[in-house]
Amino acid sequence: PPATATRDGVTHPVHKAAGVDGVAIRLGAQGVSRRYGAVLANRDITLGVAPGEIHAIVGENGAGKSTLMRLLQGLEQPDTGTIIHQDEPIRLRDPQHALGLGIGMVHQEFMLAPDLSLLENFVLGDEPPRGGGGPLALIDWAAARGQGAQMAARAGIEIDWDRRGGAAPVHVRQYVEIFRLLRRGMRTVILDEPTAVLAPQQVDELFVLLRQLRAEGTSIVFISHKLHEVMALADRVTVMRRGAIIASTPVAQTDIDTLTGHIIGDGGVVPHAARTEFGADGDGAPLLSVTGLCAISVDRSHPLFDIDLAVHRGEIVGVAGVSGNGQDELAQCLTGLRAPASGTIGLAGTDLTGKDNAAFRRAGVGFVSPDRGHEGLARSATIGDNVMAASQRAPQYRAGPLIDLRAFGAAARERLARLNVRYGRLADPASSLSGGNQQRVVFAREIASDPRLMVIAQPTRGVDLGGIAAIHGIIRDYARDGGAVLVVSEEIDELIALCHRIVVMAEGRIVGTIDAAEATAEAIGRLMLQTDSGRDVAA
Template structure:
C-alpha cells in the first residue's frame, strides 16, 4: 500500500463511541477486489467476487462454511494467487505474490488456525520474522518489549510462556498481538472471538474501534451475528463462492443476515426439549470424585472436582476460558493424568490414563482444537474420518486394514455431516475449518456409545451448521447417551443442557438445573462471586 495516506486522526471519542473517522471525499478504497475467481480440483471457491473495503471502516464478511471467505482472504494476503480478477490497493492495481508482499503492503491477517511455533515462547513468536526485532536481544529484553506491546493493545499475554502450553484462547491473543505489532493498515480477523471470553471480546472490539479511528480498516469474519451487527459498519455476504449482498450494518438484523447466508429462513435460537419418554440413568455413567490435576506448567488446574454424569442428559460446563476447562475435558477422555481422586466409568475406577482405553469404553471427544488434537492435518480426509476405527470392524478385521471399508465409512461420515469432499485423498487441512469441525463431530458421535465430551463444538461454525450440530447432541441425549458440553456461549448451554456446572479457578462452584439458571446468576458464579448448588 506504499506511503500511508494522510487521514485526519481519529479522536478518543471516535474510538469510544464506535464512530468511524471523517475520510476526505475522493479518497480511494483501501482495498478493492474486482472479479476475483479461484478454483481447486472439483471446487469453484470464488466466482467473480467483488469486494470494496474503505478506509476507516470495519467490514464484516459473512458466509456459511465453505462459502469462500477463507479462500478470498488467502488471495488478499498472498497465500493463494487468483485465477482471474484484480486487486487494487489505494487506487492502484497490485500483485501480491507472497504473504511477505502483503505484509509489506500493510495487510495483516489473524487466521482461524494458529500460525505460531509451539516450542517458542510468546515473546519469541511475537518477534519471529519481524524487521524491528533487535539483532542481539536477550530473552528478558524480548519479553519486556512484548509486555509493552501487550499493554499498548490491551491484550493480556505471558511473554515467557511456551506457546504449546497455552490454551486456545491465549494463543489467539498472541496471534492478534503479533499482527497488530506490525502496523497493519488492513487487519483481517478470521473468527477472532471464537476462543475469547465476552470480556476479552469487548476489549478486542475497543481496540478495533481505536484502530479504525486512525483511518485503518478491518475485515471481520465471524459466525456470531450479534457481534457482527454490533461492531461492523458494512456487511458483505458470500454464498456458494459468490457475493450475494453488501449492505450497511445499521438496520441489519441477525435473522435477515442468516437468511442471506443460507439462502432461506432459519431459526437462530430454539428450545430443544427432551424427547418424551427419554429416561435418565439412575446410576452415573461417568463420575469424578474429588479429582485434582495439574496443567502443562505443573500448576494445579483442577481442585477437588466432583461431578456425576448420567445417561440421557446433557451437563453443560460454564466458565471463563482458562479456569480448568481444557484440563477437565482431557481428564474425562483419558488424555491427562489425575494427581488425586478417582475417575469412574459405569461405577468402575479407571486404572490408567489412556485415551484409547476411554474411546474403547465408548467415550467420544470433540476436542477444543480440532487441528491440534482432533485431526492429523497432513493425512487424507479418508484417513482422518476413520482414525477411531482402524482396529474395529468393518475397517479393521483380524489384524488387517480394509481400505475399501475405510473409504466407504469415510463417505458415509462425510454425507452424514454434510461435508462436500471433492477428493477423499486430499489432506484434511484443505477443508474449511467448519467442515473439519463437522467431520470430527460426526466421527466422535459415532463412537460415543456411553459419553460424548464436546469441547466448544460449535466454535467456528456458521449458523446453519450450529443448528445441525446442536440437534445432533440433543438426539444423542434422547438415545440415552450422556453429553458433557463445554461452551463459552451461556445461551447455548441454557438452550441445550439439562444441568449446568460452573467452573472457576479449577473448582466446581455449583451445579443447578438449567431450567433454574439464568445468565446473571451464572455470570456471578463464573467470576467466583457466588456459589449456588
C-alpha cells in the same frame, strides 16, 4: 456526533469513512476469481474496505472467505481480476510485500512462538536496534518493553511481558498478536474469528480497542460466525456464499434474520430445537461420577484441582471456561487419554480411574476431540476409513483374516447417511469435506458404537450456521435416547442453548454451577474470570 440507527435492539453508528487518507478504498478486490481444479472458490469478487472502517465478512464454511483472505494477504494470486490497495490495482507478491504495505492478519490459530517470551514475540522479525543499528547491533529490549507497555496501557490490560507465549492467557496472546502488527505500522488488520476463545467481558474489551483503531483511521476486516457481534461492532457487512458475494450493506440497514437468510440461502433460517427435557433413569444415580479429581498437565501450566462432577443418563452438562483453564485436561482424564494424579472416575459403578483409552471405550465412553484436524480425523485417509476406524476388527466386517469390503462399505454409508453427511465418494479423503461435514463424520464414528457417555469438546468450532444446527440436533437426539453428554465449549451461547447444567472452570477448578435455563452469558462470563476464592484471573 455521528448519526446512528438501531437494529436488533443495538444502536450502531452510521459510519462514513471514505475520504480518510484521501482514498475511498484502502484494500479490496475487483472482479477477482480463484479456481482450484473443478472448484471455483472465489467467483467475480468485488469488495472495498474503506479507511477507518470495520468491515465484517460472514458466510458458511466453504463460502470462500479463507480464499479471499489469502488473496488479500498475497499468499496466493487471483486467476482473474485484481487486488486494490489505496484505490490502485496492485499485485501482492507475498505476505511480506503485504506487510510492507501495511496489511496484516491475526489468524484464528495464534502464530506466537510458544517458547519465546511475550516481549520476544512482540518484536520478532522487527527488533529495535540499540544505538545506530547495523548488522551487528544488539536488540534494545528497554525500548521494546516501553513500546509494549504503552500499547497495553492504551488497551487497558496488564501484560507480563516475560511470560512464555505458550503459557499466557488466550486473550493476552490475542492482544500481543494485534499489538505487534500495530507496532509495524499496519493500517489494515484482518481478524479471523478473533472472539472465538474469549469470555464476554473480554470481547467487550477487545471491541473497545477495535473502535479506537477505527477512530484513528485503521481499516479492520472482521471475519466471524457470530452475527450479534457483527451487528454490535461492524460498519458494513458482506455475505459470501458458494464463492460469491451475495450481499454487502451497512450494518445499520440490515438485521440478523436478513443476514441469516443470505448466509443459508433461499431465505432459509437455522432451525432451533428446544432443549431436551432431562429425567434421570431408575434411582437417579449418576452415570458418570467424578470425585476429587486432580491432574498435572505435561507442561504443568493447566493442572486440575479437586474436580467433583456428575452426569446422569439423558443429561447434557456443559463445561465453560476461558481457553486454557483445564477444560481440555478434564476431557482427557474422562476419556483415558491422561492419567489423574488423584481422585476417582466411575461409570455406572465401574471404577475407570487410571485406565487407558481402550478401557474407557470398552466401558462405553465416546470422545469428540477439540482438534478434528489432527486428532479426530486422519484427514489424508478416506472418508470410509475415518467413519469406520476402530470397527475393522468387528466380526461382522471380517472375511476370515481380511476385511469384508462390501460389509465395511455398506456400514460406512449407513453411518454417514444416519448423520446426513454430504460427501462425494467413500474413497475421497476426509480433507475434501467442509468443516461441518468433517465434524459429522467424527460424530458418526463415535455414536455408531452406542456409547453410554459422550465427551464432546468444542463441537462446533469453525462450523457454520447450518452445521451448528445439525450438530446440536445430533447431541440432543443422543441425549433424548438416554445417552449422557459432557460438552466442553468456549461458546457460551451454545452451552446455554444446548445444556441442562453448566459448570464453570477457572484455573483448573470448578468455580460455579448454573442451571442453563436461568443462565446468562454475563453471569457465566463473570465466573470464567474468577477463581474459587473470587480473585480476578483475567490478566
